[in-house]
Amino acid sequence: MSAFKINAIPTTPFGDQKPGTSGLRKRVKVFQQENYTHNFIQATLNAMTSPCAEGSTLVVGGDGRYFSKEAIQIIIRVAAGNKVSKLIIGKDGILSTPAASNIIRKRKADGGILLTASHNPGGPENDFGIKFNVSNGGPAPENVTNSIYEHSKNIKQVFVGEVPEIDLSTIGVQTFEGFTVEIVDSVHDYAILLKEIFDFELIKSFFAKNPNYKVLFDGLHGVTGPYSERIFVEELGLPRSSIQNCVPLPDFGGGHPDPNLTYAHSLVERVEKENINFGAASDGDGDRNMIYGKGAFVTPSDSVAIIAAHAEVIPYFQKTGVKGLARSMPTSAAIDLVAKKKGLEIFEVPTGWKFFGNLMDAGRLSICGEESFGTGSDHIREKDGIWAVVAWLNIIAAANEKKPGFGIRDILLEHYHTYGRNFFSRYDYEEVNGDGANKMITHLRHLVGPGKSEFVGKTFGQFTISSADDFEYHDPIDNSVSKNQGIRIIFTDGSRIVIRLSGTGSQGATVRLYVEKYSQNVSEYESDTQEALKPLIDVALEISKLQQFTGREKPTVIT
Ligand code: G6P
Numbered sequence: 266m267s268a269f270k271i272n273a274i275p276t277t278p279f280g281d282q283k284p285g286t287s288g289l290r291k292r293v294k295v296f297q298q299e300n301y302t303h304n305f306i307q308a309t310l311n312a313m314t315s316p317c318a319e320g321s322t323l324v325v326g327g328d329g330r331y332f333s334k335e336a337i338q339i340i341i342r343v344a345a346g347n348k349v350s351k352l353i354i355g356k357d358g359i360l361s362t363p364a365a366s367n368i369i370r371k372r373k374a375d376g377g378i379l380l381t382a383s384h385n386p387g388g389p390e391n392d393f394g395i396k397f398n399v400s401n402g403g404p405a406p407e408n409v410t411n412s413i414y415e416h417s418k419n420i421k422q423v424f425v426g427e428v429p430e431i432d433l434s435t436i437g438v439q440t441f442e443g444f445t446v447e448i449v450d451s452v453h454d455y456a457i458l459l460k461e462i463f464d465f466e467l468i469k470s471f472f473a474k475n476p477n478y479k480v481l482f483d484g485l486h487g488v489t490g491p492y493s494e495r496i497f498v499e500e501l502g503l504p505r506s507s508i509q510n511c512v513p514l515p516d517f518g519g520g521h522p523d524p525n526l527t528y529a530h531s532l533v534e535r536v537e538k539e540n541i542n543f544g545a546a547s548d549g550d551g552d553r554n555m556i557y558g559k560g561a562f563v564t565p566s567d568s569v570a571i572i573a574a575h576a577e578v579i580p581y582f583q584k585t586g587v588k589g590l591a592r593s594m595p596t597s598a599a600i601d602l603v604a605k606k607k608g609l610e611i612f613e614v615p616t617g618w619k620f621f622g623n624l625m626d627a628g629r630l631s632i633c634g635e636e637s638f639g640t641g642s643d644h645i646r647e648k649d650g651i652w653a654v655v656a657w658l659n660i661i662a663a664a665n666e667k668k669p670g671f672g673i674r675d676i677l678l679e680h681y682h683t684y685g686r687n688f689f690s691r692y693d694y695e696e697v698n699g700d701g702a703n704k705m706i707t708h709l710r711h712l713v714g715p716g717k718s719e720f721v722g723k724t725f726g727q728f729t730i731s732s733a734d735d736f737e738y739h740d741p742i743d744n745s746v747s748k749n750q751g752i753r754i755i756f757t758d759g760s761r762i763v764i765r766l767s768g769t770g771s772q773g774a775t776v777r778l779y780v781e782k783y784s785q786n787v788s789e790y791e792s793d794t795q796e797a798l799k800p801l802i803d804v805a806l807e808i809s810k811l812q813q814f815t816g817r818e819k820p821t822v823i824t
Pocket residue numbers: 286287383593616617618619635637639766767768769770777
């Protein structure tokens with residue numbers, strides 16, 4: 266067992282290491298600056314309190330994007346320098362975000378360092394990211410990320426262990442004096458987990474009985490490649506042609522690894538052209554998902570509501586029961602209606618998966634989702650792209666037992682006939698001038714702020730405002746308060762407009778405008794979303810003066 270020397274290297278702070286919604290995300294070039302990555306890892310380890318970094322076990326892995334391998338070698342040396350006891354690292358540095366969350370929980374690690382900028386493009390000119398997860402497997406809560414930021418601003422030295430470069434490609438354990446590095450298979454534990462959750466036999470027998478049922482999964486050259494190969498091809502027996510773009514690439518093949526109608530267009534086109542029954546995609550780090558059937562895009566807000574409505578066909582929920590449901594504030598209220606019908610508790614939390622963790626740990630939440638293509642459950646503490654895809658396959662396979670030929674579109678329509686339809690869309694205005702975006706938010710805060718009751722009752726077109734605020738969340742478990750989480754304008758007919766600035770961009774500001782309209786008019790259930798929402802979008806643009814403040818006529822992305 267070899268001993269190694271620890272050096273205290275003097276450093277100076279970078280003022281910009283404040284983690285956002287999902288960790289620190291910056292251009293690769295920023296992380297490549299001398300000591301930048303070292304500083305952030307040191308600040309992260311300094312922020313660990315129970316337990317401290319010394320003697321702890323941490324999981325390390327990511328989506329394999331450009332700069333990951335260099336960052337992992339830095340993490341290994343800084344962890345050794347801080348007397349971390351053990352690192353569990355995915356082979357070649359690969360662990361999807363859900364797989365990392367699972368390993369943290371399963372191996373009872375004290376936390377994890379995830380190397381990903383999720384759905385942001387990768388490569389030398391694009392983004393890298395570092396995210397810290399805590400021992401429940403979920404993203405660090407705000408008190409921890411704030412502490413990391415404080416440490417980063419005051420950092421004076423980084424402790425670096427003189428360990429040799431570690432070969433990440435060989436599974437096995439490498440031991441030094443007081444420090445162990447274990448390289449693990451990236452997929453193995455995750456595959457076991459999913460097989461415990463879902464009815465793989467039912468899904469397999471559905472495929473066997475319906476040999477013409479075509480599935481296409483698109484990994485967008487992100488981390489899910491090896492996971493989809495294992496789950497869809499090896500375990501569920503689908504042909505290899507059922508997965509595309511499933512070789513992870515450090516720059517995602519030059520694409521934007523975000524599963525939505527804009528960036529997963531090659532999937533959408535193939536589903537439509539080749540009459541594929543079931544299309545799905547996941548993002549760079551494997552926690553987002555999109556479900557797309559021929560002529561039937563499943564909006565993420567509907568997706569989570571439908572999974573909740575059909576939870577009884579999923580073995581995991583048969584065992585645990587459904588304890589409660591939740592969504593992020595901008596997500597449509599479709600899931601609220603399911604909760605109401607089933608007599609379940611429903612929670613509305615700010616944007617960010619970390620807000621679900623406390624509720625899950627307290628045993629009050631089983632299924633939750635966000636409009637931003639995140640769906641998941643309390644099986645781990647991250648959203649889970651492949652979990653959502655298999656959940657849908659499980660639901661379709663079960664529905665076909667009673668109703669042969671029942672597809673994605675049928676499931677959607679059946680849901681609308683039971684619950685009504687929540688039309689929902691999001692307009693993104695990416696990389697707008699930060700100043701203009703902030704002025705717009707100030708203008709909106711002024712409109713809805715306390716004491717501005719004259720705004721309520723005002724009518725715009727066919728819509729009359731019934732309430733308006735800047736969303737504030739009181740966590741019922743730890744009583745923490747999160748203020749200024751987005752402007753909400755709610756109308757008397759239940760329609761809503763939400764406007765907030767993204768917390769995940771790395772350049773300029775991204776304005777997100779969300780609109781939702783509820784309908785119980787059966788003749789509208791098959792209407793086009795954009796047409797149904799047009800009058801509300803016009804009102805949103807009028808109230809926010811978005812075009813005036815940002816200079817943007819059109820959104821960059823519509824989901
Ligand atoms: C990440 C987080 C999500 C969040 C999403 C959008 O994917 O994990 O929880 O909903 O970002 O965040 P943004 O602040 O960009 O709207």
